Amino acid sequence: MPDEGRIFIGTSRHTDDSPGERQYLALKYANRHGLVTGATGTGKTVSLQILAEGFSQAGVPVFAADVKGDLAGISMPGQPDERLGKRASEIGYSEYRLEACPTVFWDLFGVEGHPIRTTVSEMGPLLLARLMDLNATQEGVLNIAFKLADEEKLLLLDLKDLQALLAEIAGRSQEISGRYGNVSKASVGAIQRQLLVLEQQGGAGFFGEPALEIAEIMRTARDGRGIVNILAADRLMQSPRLYSTFLLWLLSELFEDLPEVGDPEKPRLVFFFDEAHLLFDEAPKALPEKVEQVVKLIRSKGVGVYFVTQNPLDVPDGVLAQLGNRIQHALRAYTPREQKAVKTAA
Structure with missing residues (x-):
């Protein structure tokens, strides 16, 4: 039990290995x-x-x-053990119980x-890029995907939503490149392959609702x-x-x-x-x-x-x-x- 706003974490030892003072975390x-x-x-x-x-x-x-x-x-609750009871007595831990x-x-x-579960939108591009081990160029494309989803009010709930958005970006790469910078189909394809790996590792079950x-x-x-x-x-x-x-x-x-x-x-x-x-x-x-x-x-x-x-x-x-x-x-x-x-x- 906590003792006056503190938690017992152990007992110090003297140089002769005898128990010393009780140590707490306030x-x-x-x-x-x-x-x-x-x-x-x-x-x-x-x-x-x-x-x-x-x-x-x-x-x-x-x-x-x-x-x-x-x-x-x-x-x-733990099983009664004579050694544990003896140890608690040695260090003065009278509150010991199972x-x-x-x-x-x-x-x-x-x-x-x-x-x-959480949604793809809540995870965000920085953590998602870390999760998929994307390079700087691919992370930039992922940021563009999130920006486009915000502008066009597209929901990103699970990995299928993100895959569909990436496919849309690949199809409109020329238009989107003119607005945000170069978006190559090769970079989009690399992100899609990493999404497939994430899905095979069981990550698909993590994304979705209810969050x-x-x-x-x-x-x-x-x-x-x-x-x-x-x-x-x-x-x-x-x-x-x-x-x-x-x-x-x-x-x-x-x-x-x-x-x-x-x-x-x-x-x-x-x-x-x-x-x-x-x-x-x-x-x-x-x-x-x-x-x-x-x-x-x-x-x-x-x-x-x-x-x-x-x-x-x-x-x-x-x-x-x-x-x-x-x-x-x-x-x-x-x-x-x-x-x-x-x-x-x-």
Whole structure:
């Protein structure tokens, strides 16, 4: 249970390995964002679970991606274990008990949870270009397609709508080139082929109606606890661009839809971004800049964003500078790059 506006996250250790003081995360600072980092197998997922359960107990909704399938266990009470009880006693955690968190499961493919959908228009050309790995020329053509849809009041709900629009642009390429610049049929054809690849990867199920309402992931249970929204991401991780683009879209929607609240006593929502390196790998320059902008400004909307990754160097410096809360597990320091990562996390 939260203790006077704070969440218990662990107990420090003295040099003789005896338990020290209890360590907490103050809820009023939880929207200052955070970083959970450490080598594989050092307990990042356990930290994520503890934070998610703590926020839920404090009445704060949580959204987290379950990449390896081991986060979903918080939806059920644990099994009695003598070792766990002994460990809780050693660190002075008297509130330890076995109970489930109120949980809702989501799945972009609609198999292991409620389906999540958005429209092509809401996704926008920047994120869609990232999703399809388009070059600068092809991204320019995609921007023209969205501009034309706005001018002619054409709905872009699913991939079929976008395919039809691209076919229309190819047929009117000479006219459109005179208004917006060169639009070649080769570029249109390349975008259409990438749409086909996206459709074969299961992306077609993500686009359409009804679109996800942000209020659906910001609910509390009848007992006042925040609902933990878990995105089933084990299959989604096979399409890392779809995974990272979806989470970035969700962040952008939160930023655009939520009103300013300043510095509340506790966050309105906490967002955990597991495998954070996927967001920035091979990303065009505009994308990290967009993430940095959203992370800087979304704090005043009452949303805390926590990046979970093996190496703090996976997160750009501009974003890393915004992460005020940090949990550092064991980081390897055998190479100069790894030594730099330890200093960065500290």
